[in-house]
Amino acid sequence: MKTTITLIALFCFNICFCQDLILKGQITDEHKESIPFANIALYQTNDTINVVKGSASDLSGKYSLQNINPGNYILKVSYIGYKTESLPIHINKNIIQNIILKSDSQSLTEIVIEGKRNIRSIDKTSYTFTTTQIDKAKDGRDLIATLPNLHIDRTTNSLSTINGKSIMILINGIKATDDDLKLISADKIKNVEIYDVPPMRYINDAENVVNINTKPLDTGWSGNLYGTLGQMFSNASFALSYVKGDNKFTLNYGTHINMKRNIKDLETGHYNYQINNDNYTYDYFRESQTWGNQHNIGLTYSINKEKNYDFQIKIFTNTSNGKLDANKTIEFTQNKFQEERIGKLNDHTKSIVPTLDIYYSKTLPKNNSIAFNVVGSYFDNEQNTHSAESGSTGFDDMMYINNQKKTLIGEAIYNHKFTKSNLSFGYRTHLNYLTNKVTNSLSEKLQKENINTQKHYIYGEVSGELKSFMYRVSLGGNYDTQLDREGFHNFTFTPILMAGYNINESNSIRLTYHSSTQMPDMLQMSDACILIMNNFYQTGNHNLENSHLQSWGLSYDLYLKRLSLSANLFYDHTNNSLFDSYQYGENCILFQTGNAEKDIHRGGEFNLNYMPWDFLRIGGSIGVSQQIFQPSQEVSSFSYWSYPVSVYLSASYKSFSLDILQKFGGTFLSGLYKTGIEKVSYISLGYTYKKVNFGLQCFFPFIKDKYSNETIPESIVYHKTDYHIKRKDHALALSVSWNFGFGKKKSSVQKNMENYDSDNGLFKIK
Template identity: 25%
Template sequence: MLYRLYTSIVFLMVGVTPALTFSQEKRDSLSTKEIQEVLIKSQRKKQFADHANYTFDKEALEKARHSKDLLTTLPELQLDPISNTVTSIKGGKVLFLINGIEASDNQIKSIAPTNVVRVEYFDIPPARYSQRADTVVNIITKNPEVGYSYGADVTSALTTGFVNGSAYAGYTKGKNDFGLEYSINLRDYDNRIVDKIYDYNLNGSHYNSTERQKDHFGYTNQNIALRYANVVPGNYTFQAKGSVSMLSSFNKGLGQSIFTQDNLAEKHSTIHNSNSAYTAPTLDLYYSKNIGKKDELSLNLIGSHYTTNSSQFDHEWRTSDNVDVFNNDMNLKAKQTGVVGEIAHTHQFEKGKLSSGYRISNTSISNDLVNLLGSSHYDVNYLEQYLYTEYSGKWNKLGYRVGIGVTNIHNKSAETIQDDWAPTPKLVLSYDLKKNQSLRFTSSYTSNSPWASALSSNVTQIVPNIVQRGNPYLKSQHLFKNNFIYSYGGKKLDVNVNAFYNIVDKYFAQIFETDAVTNGYALTYQNAGFNEKGIQISGSYKPFGTQVLVIKAFVQPVGMSLKLYDGRKFNNTFIRSNFALTSQFKNFGIYYNFSLPVYQINGAFLSLDENQNNFLVSYNFKQNLQIYTGAYWLGMPSHYHNKTLEGSIVINERISNIYNNKNMFVLGLSYNFSSGKKLQIQKKLNNSTAPASTF
């Protein structure tokens, strides 16, 4: 029925089936000479309703080894040294595209700086990405031609298990393009100290569990991808991409605790071990076809099937006589099949653009579970459909984007079926002021499904009298977001000031509540009311107008409010911040970033932001080879702190410090080479199946 409705809308509004685009502006038709003039003579910003276009000057192009280096010069993007990827200084998820196709970090590095025409920076994502990313970055390159590229890089700590590595190769000949890439992230830490406190009253007695635990934990995340594309520019694009993601993680912990019941105290010993692993193959097929000069049809189909094996063993016993307090032995085997399909189109009018699409995703999981309640088998299925259409254009100084859509979330488990329909409207307005200034307003309403572990019926023991479980009855949440933004872009200063107010209905809150099954307490999920409001200031300042010194800042005074289902209310006010300083002088580069951690509401907890205090220095040899060194978490271990809000029936606090990270010294080497220009395909659909299901 949805498909028939979708088809009717398309033919009534357009008359033909067009293809997706990103903005209200018309496609560029610059000649090669004009492109070269833009690249060499000017570095400028052009602001639109939902995004800004950036071009780069000669200085930036000469100092960049690849397009990834260009991205880090944008005012709100930065290099995250921990992952060696480009992130937003504001936080949130960033989706990267190359000419409209979703791109990995390796693909971004394969593009020579001189092949970049411009970068489209969407701080207000288009309708199709609004539920998947907070920021979308689209790299527009020159016309395709024959060429090849290859490269590799590695970053490693010298005294502990910390490795980031990648390698890539690509070759283009005629209308055929081939690509191969590999990446690995390895962590292996043997000195994490975790302090945990649980304090509560139960059946007329007062209980307290205070534990110190030392962990050896880590993970290895690998990805291999092979892609082939057949492209005839202006006619059609076909791409087939096969990838295999491999993840394995482990935790081995030993602890000592003092367990108190009223006035009686006992010394307990603990073991906390867990493992998880999967190998996930994925096939991604894409096809687009131009229909005339103004319309294009795009199709995308993705499928994956794999098994995740997870285990968790927690054992607590009295130290004096080795009498067991509890044994938690959990094993979960989850067979997961995911399918995503999407059709999208646009039609270019003389003064605007109409974009429409329909996406359906389905994840089916078959679980074989053994836990403290016994053995069980249960199946779950998560179905989501999204139908949307939007029109964008400009009238004098007023830019606009108006969209309407509907989202259906249909979650089925052994306990219940949840079926949620929600409208998905969006309004974006912009007005050009004088001297590179603009005002923008955006308002949107979206819905999100809970993740698999939040809906899980699995149960594990945490400490005596307390278990952790999911909630199969958890409902989808609805988000109403509003932003009023002032933007200024100059040679030295580029800044956005955003006044925002967001409301979340049926917010996913993890809380403690009484548990009838175990006659104790359970850490589980419930829907709650949530809102936040504040001012956000972000951007960059170049004191000398060049890359010799760049100061990037993100400051956000914000107030949060949470209302639980039982009427309890919690408020929290804080100032979130993040700062980065970069310098490029000749072949040398310096990077430093730090943050001031603050507590913010996270469910029924207050969670402290991860601390940042990192330094890197690099040197380039002939733009192909770079060596770098630095230190992460200067003067401190990586530190994490969660505590329950006042009024919780269980007072819980968890403090974690990874001492392997303190003053962690790293060395890195990066090499890249490119010849000609890669055949960058114009893919308009970018999807992925659901992540692996674990508890």
């Protein structure tokens, strides 16, 4: 009996005093905005040095400390830019304790423990920053560029990926530019989300999406001035923003000038082809110059009623002028006939594009929201192309294009947030109408044609987590149509399926499948035609259809304090892939866009980012892939391997910085061509004095930008070229920028969709 009573007493003692209890809650700021990655530390009351339990809040600001013994504790919560909150707490049961952090504008808060700085979700990784990173960054863009696989490409002065994948920048869900990022001070960035599989509405727009979430931004006046003077190009931009109450006005202007240098790019090439029973060879040496300018100016008005609605209207205009002048010396052979010739090609384009963008979103009760976006653009284009060759069978050909393209994009989204998941439904329509007036060698009279394309897209998407498992299921359909002539009407099921598992805080794996479609550019389907060499016409193709990509992937991610890496295996299959094709015409060769029979791309990629010390960052990307291409049923498929490699180094000391990037050459399969990878190489030195930044760049300091292209054996035309982009060799550029801003704090419009038509309606001379 005594033994039984003792056991019962011990059992009750364990229940009452040795329970594994849970302390959880949410961290928010004074505006009730969640604070992700806040540092959570639990101490014994009599020992405030050794942490009993430590964690970091998730993307919703929520935290959970488990397996806690009953007792008295001190709970400390800290985050950069906020005052540390210390709270005595008695734990004898499971407790929910929410914490509100107050802004500290005078100093950065002390970090109690080194919390987790990234969270891996099914389609994105979210990051926050250390005090050291924020202190060293000149502005928001400079801070974002410290993240894995990102850097500031000095050749374009833009935020880019190391592995060369396309990128879309969002600020609080709104499509933004590098100038917008430079207007934000580093300490105003709350966290950054990098999508390596973009949200479904962006799946056709970019391969990576970077969304920057900010703390309340400064009101009053803020602005940015930037200028670059270089041998290859010159840039200038100006942005000015003013906020009063809930209203915000922004004016921006930018220009990019490609300089016309006396140094010409060089191209050596060889053609070999047959028409009927005649054999032709065409050897040439070409010198070319490209130059021009682009200007853009925009005005934006927005009103933000926090937790109620957002409204934004944006009016902007883009103008561009581009010029290409090329001269060729040619050795032409037809059977046994040989002749030396002189060739000339001039292509001048002008374009003006006014655009109106209207956005509205409304927060509804019970975690619901709706958003609408309407974008209208008008493209007014003019293009003059002159192609000529001397000789007994030479030619002199002109093409004149004047077109007006009208675009209307409309989108509506409904969203509902659950505790650990998110549900959304959306519909987007993209309507294009082109009126094209063409004069070319096929007709001396001005020919008119109308091209009407539509793209309708409807989808539903749910994503979330179940403990360590992650998922995303997107079901959507595309209806792509070309309504004129004998156009196409294609419906394509385009789902996205993703499943992942967080092995621990540092390791995760994912399986992905996604599907999308791509429409041809409108002038790729037009009557445009120009004689580019003897018996060779570059033309449009009335029979083009949209392409359909299906992609499978397996990825592994590792995130440590100073090391991050990702390894990816992929398999891409594209139906009706769009490619530059050669076709037989009537006693001639037609160079036009076609739809391929088979296009498969499979392989792997490895990305590395390592910071051995706070002042040094090194890394790079290496890929190994096989491409299998079959242009048509009549010919066999062709297989080719490629090995793209990029390396970079970034270092800083006090006010000085150094950036080095080298993209190694190689080749990859692009349709009928084994295409050389255009190299990127530069050294950039920077110096910061107060809020003024100076930069000096040298492009291609050690190597020359040379590469080759060659057609595959299955092409009816053999073509090999050797390029030397000579104007880039040892080119120098000097840049200076100044950021300014002052005022009170104010949040910005939380726009969660962005639309713009990237098809400019011009015929791309190649």
